[in-house]
Amino acid sequence: MILITGGLGFIGTHTTRALLDLGESCVLVQRRAATTPGHLPADRVFVEQADLADLKALLDVGRRHDITGIVHLAGSMPWPPGAHEPLEGARGALDTLFNVFEAAREWQVRRVGVASTIGVYGGVTAESPLPEDVPLPLTAGHPIPAFKKVGELISDHLAGTMGLDVVNYRIGAIWGPLGHTPSRFFGAPQLVHAAAAGTVPDLSTVIAGRRAGDGTDLCYVKDCGRAIALLQLADRLRHRTYNVASGRATTNGEVAAAIRRIVPDARVDLPEGRDAPPMWLDISRLRADTGYEPAYDTERAVADYLAWLRAGNPR
Structure with missing residues (x-):
């Protein structure tokens, strides 16, 4: 049984479904009270309320369920920025990561997966596709990549000193059902939402990359x-860090063209050109060790996302 922190969130919901499809049962840890969603089987998915900052509450979850693995997607970073006193926020964020490792030791789990981000590659000058062993700068312009870099180093250290099987997931730019809209980091969600609503997309919130x-x-x-499910369940992994991505660059123009093929009158015109060369990740490790291949090209992803939104789902 796999415990997923953030299991009712965006990526967590889809990771849960993937693990179920591969025959696993899941325990989803939620800071706030919640019930098992109706679309998930109640005999294989269990929702537990526990704040990761409360070690006792977290360990109690393992006394009620036979936890064999952990997928930690819940963050371990001060969020949202500015919501906490800086020192208190940083200490609390890292404490949640330490508590996850304490639980892993207590429960003697087989593998711990920890979410990182494509943002750790910010400032890298190497050409894409970027492999996991490319040197990373020790600076970060945003709390997310900053704490993810710290988290990777802590995870690597504890894996060696505690004898745990730990995997860091460097997760790409993720979009689709239940995703965050508007996104500050890329425009694809706004383009699809606008097409579904028959409106003009607003990319003003995107930090960079509106062309x-x-x-x-x-x-x-x-x-x-x-x-993520394949990495959690693989019999043997040869590395501690994996890019979890598509392995290719997708431009705003490619998304807009896919939208037009489905919604010919969609108002998704964008200014030509680009502000910076696209960046993408090398997923050779992921392919070799799990057999993973992306199932959704741009057109299939757009069609699936549009169908989801048109069915009345808000995001």
Whole structure:
């Protein structure tokens, strides 16, 4: 049985579904009270309320369930920025990561997976596709990549000193059902939402990359969840860090073209050109060690996402 922190969140929901499809049962840890969603089987998915900052509450979950693995997606970073006193926020964020490792030791789990981000590659000057062993700068312009870099180093240290099987997931730009809209980091969700609503997309919240030629390693969330599930259940992994992504760059223009093929009158015109060369990740390790291949190209992802939104789902 796999425990997933953040299991009712965006990526967590799809990771849960992928693990169920592979025959596993899941325990989803939620800070706030919640019930098992109706679309998940109640005999194989269990929702537990526990704040990761409360070690006793977390360990109690393992006394009620036979936990064999942990997928830690819940963050371990001060969030949202500015919501906490800086020192208190940083200490609390790292404490949640330490508590996850304490639980792993207590329960003697087989493997711990820890979510990182494509953002750790910010500032890298090497050409794409970027492999996991490319040197990373020790600086970060945002709390997410900053704490993910710290988390990777802590996870690597504890894996060696505690004798745990630990995997860091460097997760690409994820989009699809239940995703965050608007996104500050890329425009694809806004483009699809606007097409579904018959409105003009507003990309003003995107930090950079609003032109047709701008892009990044867009990975559809159903592919992301399946990749994480495969990494959790693989018999043997040869590495401690894996890029979880599509392995290619997808531009805003490519997303807009896929939308137009389904919604010909969609108002998704974008300015030509690009602000920066697209960045994408090398997924050779992931392919070799799990057999993973992305199932959703841009057109299939757009069609699936549009169908989800048109069915009345808000995000």
